[in-house]
Amino acid sequence: MSADQSARDAAERDRLALEKKRERYVWYYLGYFLFGIHIVAFVMIYAVRHAK
Template sequence: MPDTQNTAADSPESPDSPESREQRHLAQEKKNERYAWWYLAYFLFGIHIVAFVMIYAVTHAK
């Protein structure tokens, strides 16, 4: 029955359509960028904690 083949791959709603792939790619890129900002925030917070501990240690050393 070749005349009744499923043409879902050609429809825009198909999971493998270029529009769908682009949307998934953009969503994943946005998620990755958000995670990168969180990692940067945690890193900078950690650096400040270490700096404050070192300042405390130096100022209270005898």
Template sequence: MTQNPPTPDPDPDPEAHRRKEEKRNERYMWWYLAYFLFGIHLVALVMIYAVRHGK
């Protein structure tokens, strides 16, 4: 007969885990926002260049 290993207790502090996940998600949100704004400015600069140098 084999014995089953004891099951680990559930997360002792689920609130700490939630805060950690929230902090990570917020950090990703700021990176996505930074990339988005950079991309918008890049597109705007290309469009300005095209308008000024177009014939």
């Protein structure tokens, strides 16, 4: 019973570590996405304000 429990605990720890890693990647993706949207918006504002 003890070996089975420790195997389940190890699997749960691995699952939580993977979930934490994936969540960090999601936050990185979101950050880069929002940063990119702002860059595009500033370029568009510049283009509109300097159009003849």
